[in-house]
Amino acid sequence: MDDPPLTVWINLKQAAYRNGFGKGLDQAHVDQGWYRLRSTTTPFQVHVAASGVNGPWLLAYTEPRIAADLLPGTAYLGPRPAQTGLMLNSLSDLAAALLQIYHLVTEALKPSAYQEFLDQTQSLPDTTEAERVAIVRTAQGIFRRHLDTYWNQACAITGMRDRELLRASHIKPWTASNDYERVDVYNGLLLSALWDAAFDQGLVSFSDDGHLLVSMKLSDRAIAVLTDGRPVTVPISAGHAPYLNDHRLRHGFAALDS
Missing domain, CATH: 3.10.110 (Ubiquitin Conjugating Enzyme)
Known part of the structure; x- marks a missing residue:
């Protein structure tokens, strides 16, 4: 034009x-x-x-x-x-x-993380690797801040509030996401380190109503440590559904709503 x-x-x-x-x-x-x-x-x-x-x-x-x-x-x-x-x-x-x-x-x-990302990076150069890393770090910082707010600075499963043990976990991987999805609060769960590792490796996932799904690869001992023998649900919303569906399909879970 x-x-x-x-x-x-x-x-x-x-x-x-x-x-x-x-x-x-x-x-x-x-x-x-x-x-x-x-x-x-x-x-x-x-x-x-x-x-x-x-x-x-x-x-x-x-x-x-x-x-x-x-x-x-x-x-x-x-x-x-x-x-x-x-x-x-x-x-x-x-x-x-x-x-x-x-x-x-x-x-x-509510304020959009993506629009905040655009506002902060629109004028930043991205011609060198260092400049591109700066943009990525900006996106990751925005994503974490919005996740902290959404989940009230607590693990979505355990309620743990020790910040050093909490991870901003993407549901749909960063490498597979576009810029909007990379900072979208619905593409994330705030999880304790152990739950984050299990989720990131596809050993657990969640249905569209938040019920825990467990991979056959996960040992009984690991399940017991993670869940403490209790039912696990995550209070998710409709905005999480497409991302969770992607996670389930990516890791071999049945694409079920419940």
Whole structure:
């Protein structure tokens, strides 16, 4: 997409400023025709482009919790810098979509770890190995912080609170996940070191309602040490389900809901 004319940026600045995305509008951040818009009150960001001076306008964002049908416009499936794309016929429709997104991410939805990751890494270079390691560490720090909050800084199974013994365990492996999944709080369990090792090696898993599933590879002694002879369940939500399904399939468990 070609770089848009100045008139597009002037119109877009006004719509962004009035509808929650007024951060850094003194300078346009544009890549291949897509402007990046940020908010002063939330790390959430969106990308906007225009087919012409008078539109249609294109809006792209990555947040699975915001369904496209909640916003004005129609689906845009062309090349875009984010997961969800919309086409809006007028600047007023774009403004309405921006305002609706802003209200959702500041009032209805908990802060997104992915948007926090974007906000912290957008301007970081990634040309050297050291720079890429810095980005990975940023992602891992965000993931751990959000897991700590979600699980109230305690092991999801035992309730243990000794931080040195707790691990931020990905359900779907880091190497198999995209950037969103790598920091998604639902792709993680906060586990004590022993439970983390068992889960990471696929010796245990969980059903969609949180019941423990045990691999045939795990010894009776190990099961006794892990469970202390008690039934084990984890209080999980619907957001964990696709990740747990991936874990079960990856490690040879039946893909059961219970």
